[in-house]
Amino acid sequence: MTVLGLGLMGQALAGAFLADGRPTTVWNRSATKAEPLVARGATLAASARDAVAASPLVVVCVSNYEVVHELLDPLADVLAGRVLVNLTSGTSQQARETARWAERRGISYLDGVIIATPQGIGAADTLLFYSGPRPVFDRHEPTLRILGGTTTYLGADHALSSLYDMAILTIMWNVLNGFLHGAALVGTAHVPAAAFAPAARKGIATVADWLTGYADQIDSGRYPALDATIDTHVAAMDHLIHEAEFLGVDAELPRFVKVLAERAVTGGHGGDSYAAMIEQFRKTSGG
Structure with a gap:
């Protein structure tokens, strides 16, 4: 296979293929980034065109979709008839546009995202999402699974991988911001963040256990309050805002959350569950 783009993630992808014994051709604008891979047995192509021509399966991982097209648009003729797997982060709109671009040029296209750091590539629990034609994914799944054991096909819509990526990012930032705000609160009592972290982990795990039930409510459109109503949550939000203000900790985040909850109450959901x-x-x- 071929790997285009040898940033930290691209190097990790190529390294995983090499570790599995797969013949791997690599290319990067800065050829020096390929040197460690070449030392491990990779073939450095003289050009991106040569790299694409070397393999029926081409994996691209660069900084953004603009770079993807800057790199690949001139290579549409040599990409025709091959499989292109794009692991570049971007939006669902960009994924769909790139899929249409590939289809018009006879390129089999899978859009994918990596939910891991470069150090996680190749691990059994590393999660990668793919979307695009099912037959193309099925044919190359054994090879793609080299990059991460938890390889998941989402569906034919090329946008799904990017949508999942963005959805997980919003979860990540909300969880991290909540932990940081909580650490700021307990920090006013000289509690180290390291001492608070175990309690935070347990709290996050407890909330994670609620997700399946909340998902069922969301999909059904019915929100029975089996634990607490939004009205109850709003009252607790007031406590958090007052605590933060009293301690001199920024209260903008809980205030914003309360604004959203109050809109839900105004919309008639005060007696419903938080879902x-x-x-x-x-x-x-x-x-």
């Missing part, structure tokens, strides 16, 4: 907050996130900011 009903999905209705707020389905609206635009001006809606």
Whole structure:
């Protein structure tokens, strides 16, 4: 196979193929980045065109979709008839546009995302999502699984991988911001973040256990309050805001959360479970 783009992630991808004994051709604008891979047995192509021509399966991982097209648009003729797997992060719109670009040029295209750091590539629990034609994925799944044991096909819509990526990013930032805000709160009592972290981990795990039930409510459109109503949550949010203000900790984050919850109450969801907050996130900011 061929790997185009040898940043930290691209190097990890090529390294995983080499570790599995797969003949691997690599290319990067800065050829010096290929030297460690060449030392391990990779073939350095003289050009991107030569790299694409060397393999029926081409994996590209660069900084953004603009670079993807800058690199690959001139190579459409040599890419025709090959399989292109794009592991570059971007939006669902970019994924769909690239899929249409590939289809018009006779290129089999899979869009994918990596939910891991470069150090995680090749591990059994590393998660990668792919979307695109099922027969193309099935044919190359054994090779793609080299990059991560938890390789998941999402569906024919090329946008799904990017959508999952963005959805997981919003979870990540919300969890991290919550932990940081919590660490700031307990820090006012001289509690080290390291001492708070175990309790935070248990709290996050408890909330994670609620997700399946909340997902069922979201999909059904019914939000029975089996634990606490949004009205109850709003009262607790007041406590958090007052605590933060009293301690001199920034209260902007809990204030924003309370604004959303109050909109849900105004919309008639005060007696529903917190899952009903999905209705707020389905609206635009001006809606």
